[in-house]
Amino acid sequence: MNRRQKEEYLRDYSVLKAQGKPFFPYAVAKDGAMACLVLLVIILMSILLGAELGPKADPTTTTYTPRPEWYFFFLFELLRVIKPPEYVALATIGIPTICMIMLFLLPFYDRGPERRPERRPVATLTAILIIGAMGYLTYEGAAAGPPTQIDTPTPASVIAEGPKVVQQYEAGRQVAAQSGCLACHKIGENGNGGPGPALTDIADRLPAAGIQRTLINPTAPMPSFKSLQTNQPEKFKNLVAFLGRLKSESGTAGAANPGTGSGG
Amino acid sequence: MPKLKLPVPPLPPSMRPPPKRPGAPKTKPLDAAQEAGIYTVDWIDERTSLSGGLRWLMFRKVPKGTNWFYTLGSATMFAFVSQAITGVFLAMYYRPDAAGGAYESVRHINDDVFLGEFVHGMHKWGSSVMVILIFLHMARTFFFGAYKYPRELNWVIGVALLILTFVMSLTGYLLPFDQRSYWATIVANNITASGPFVGPYLGDFLNGGAEFNATTLSRFYAIHMMLVPGIIGALIGAHLYLVAKLGTTAPPWVKAKPADELTEERA
Ligand code: HEM
Numbered sequence: 434m435n436r437r438q439k440e441e442y443l444r445d446y447s448v449l450k451a452q453g454k455p456f457f458p459y460a461v462a463k464d465g466a467m468a469c470l471v472l473l474v475i476i477l478m479s480i481l482l483g484a485e486l487g488p489k490a491d492p493t494t495t496t497y498t499p500r501p502e503w504y505f506f507f508l509f510e511l512l513r514v515i516k517p518p519e520y521v522a523l524a525t526i527g528i529p530t531i532c533m534i535m536l537f538l539l540p541f542y543d544r545g546p547e548r549r550p551e552r553r554p555v556a557t558l559t560a561i562l563i564i565g566a567m568g569y570l571t572y573e574g575a576a577a578g579p580p581t582q583i584d585t586p587t588p589a590s591v592i593a594e595g596p597k598v599v600q601q602y603e604a605g606r607q608v609a610a611q612s613g614c615l616a617c618h619k620i621g622e623n624g625n626g627g628p629g630p631a632l633t634d635i636a637d638r639l640p641a642a643g644i645q646r647t648l649i650n651p652t653a654p655m656p657s658f659k660s661l662q663t664n665q666p667e668k669f670k671n672l673v674a675f676l677g678r679l680k681s682e683s684g685t686a687g688a689a690n691p692g693t694g695s696g697g
Numbered sequence: 698m699p700k701l702k703l704p705v706p707p708l709p710p711s712m713r714p715p716p717k718r719p720g721a722p723k724t725k726p727l728d729a730a731q732e733a734g735i736y737t738v739d740w741i742d743e744r745t746s747l748s749g750g751l752r753w754l755m756f757r758k759v760p761k762g763t764n765w766f767y768t769l770g771s772a773t774m775f776a777f778v779s780q781a782i783t784g785v786f787l788a789m790y791y792r793p794d795a796a797g798g799a800y801e802s803v804r805h806i807n808d809d810v811f812l813g814e815f816v817h818g819m820h821k822w823g824s825s826v827m828v829i830l831i832f833l834h835m836a837r838t839f840f841f842g843a844y845k846y847p848r849e850l851n852w853v854i855g856v857a858l859l860i861l862t863f864v865m866s867l868t869g870y871l872l873p874f875d876q877r878s879y880w881a882t883i884v885a886n887n888i889t890a891s892g893p894f895v896g897p898y899l900g901d902f903l904n905g906g907a908e909f910n911a912t913t914l915s916r917f918y919a920i921h922m923m924l925v926p927g928i929i930g931a932l933i934g935a936h937l938y939l940v941a942k943l944g945t946t947a948p949p950w951v952k953a954k955p956a957d958e959l960t961e962e963r964a
Contacts (some may be wrong), residue, residue: 434845434846443847445952446760446944446947449761450760450944450947451758452761452953453759453760453947454758454763455755455756455759456756456758456759457755457756460758461755463767463768464768464772464775466768467768467772467854468771470772471772471775471776471779472779474826475779475819475822475823475826476778478818478820478940479815479819479821480818483818484807484814484817486800486804486817486875487873487875487877487878488876489797489800489874489876490874490878490879491877492879496953501870501881501884501885502825502870504866505866509804522893525888525892526892533856533860537856539849539852540844540849540853543844543845544846545845547842548841548843548845548946549949549950550840550842556839560836560840564836603719612702636892652749653887653890653891654884654887654888654891655788655887656880656883657883657908664879665763691781
């Protein structure tokens with residue numbers, strides 16, 4: 434807006450204002466009615482939905498998948514949409530930060546004098562697109578349930594290693610299913626396809642020792658499972674043993690020793 | 698001493714109180730109470746001169762065409778006030794003790810305290826309501842072009858309020874210390890710490906160390922109930938000062954018709 438447009442706006446505005454009504458009591462009455470409505474909604478939600486408390490926090494076993502408050506779903510879902518690990522930082526930090534900066538600076542790059550939404554097509558369409566995308570991501574995030582089941586069969590190569598290994602493998606599968614890994618990883622047909630990479634054939638890429646290192650000292654946003662190791666070493670061992678045997682079907686059965694679970 | 702004059706409320710003529718007859722003695726207790734009230738207000742005003750500011754705030758005009766969308770800002774503020782009040786009552790019972798006291802105190806609020814679960818529920822769902830309202834208010838100011846000259850600064854303060862509101866819900870989510878809050882917070886802190894430049898420092902600050910530990914909870918509690926609400930309160934004050942100073946926009950499609958007196962003057 435140049436000087437003339439600014440003065441014109443202020444002149445028009447002062448006329449409109451002079452023709453308006455006093456804040457008290459007209460606007461105050463509307464605001465008060467709205468406040469009553471807000472209070473009513475909050476009270477009704479509290480009565481109908483309650484404030485249930487989940488199971489107590491337990492850093493060792495998590496039968497719980499990390500799930501944020503619903504209005505953060507769109508951020509969480511963004512992580513899932515942007516899959517390649519090298520872009521994870523972009524989704525977690527990059528896009529939200531850029532959006533925030535763009536939001537802060539909005540009045541400084543959109544300086545046109547026009548205020549009617551239908552005559553600012555770029556601004557209006559961008560806003561509608563962003564609102565639509567956030568709505569869609571929130572919906573997707575809400576629809577993605579917290580999976581806690583892994584139904585991959587025990588492969589023949591593991592069965593060939595004897596009943597003890599089978600037992601350990603199946604116990605590990607149980608731990609993996611209950612530890613919330615599926616919120617971010619896919620194992621076989623189970624779990625979500627992101628933000629973490631699929632673990633279906635993780636042992637092809639990482640030896641058991643490497644997996645154990647990842648679990649104890651992971652890259653964000655994956656939580657560390659170090660406390661599981663210190664508090665319930667047996668479970669942790671089984672988990673590593675299970676993951677260390679997740680190979681693709683074509684992998685030669687039992688060719689390499691996939692780690693014993695004690696790891697490195 | 699200047700006598701305080703209350704403006705007459707805009708009532709229909711039939712409901713207005715009849716004017717006092719001069720000379721009628723003031724003996725009724727209601728009159729005496731009114732006298733005392735006016736005297737008190739006068740006494741305060743003589744020493745503070747607050748009435749001018751109050752008049753400036755309350756009797757400014759809102760422009761022609763102001764509609765219900767303009768109540769969203771004050772509704773957001775009301776939701777914040779509701780959060781503050783219910784939060785004070787929760788703080789009377791809550792203990793930020795990561796060793797189990799926190800979870801236990803919230804369970805105590807829910808199960809034993811009179812109306813405890815109700816107030817807890819109001820606080821919990823009030824946060825959702827506030828987030829929805831703040832987004833609606835922001836959408837209103839965006840689509841009405843209210844962020845343009847001369848209200849740019851008010852938009853910037855608004856974005857800061859938006860971010861702080863999210864910080865509130867992030868820090869509040871941990872406090873019940875159940876499975877959900879614990880694991881969601883671990884993930885959130887890890888994400889924060891992975892940011893460039895300030896990320897690691899911010900992560901350390903939130904965690905109170907390199908990892909989630911016993912002090913993290915009390916840190917979140919202090920941030921949630923003192924630091925951020927204080928900043929939000931101050932920023933709402935600045936936001937409202939600017940609103941009163943600059944006036945709220947008229948809806949963009951309302952055109953200023955030249956006022957009658959102005960046309961007459963020109964003629
Ligand atoms: C705690 C949060 C907030 C509170 C309590 C609040 C309160 C208010 C109130 C009471 C008004 C008066 C007009 C109206 O009600 O619409 C207002 C105006 C305004 N707000 Fe906010 N607001 C908040 C957040 C925001 C946010 C997030 C933004 C945008 C990013 C924003 C931008 C504005 C602008 C530009 C105006 C001037 C509108 C006009 O003159 O028409 N506010 N705010």
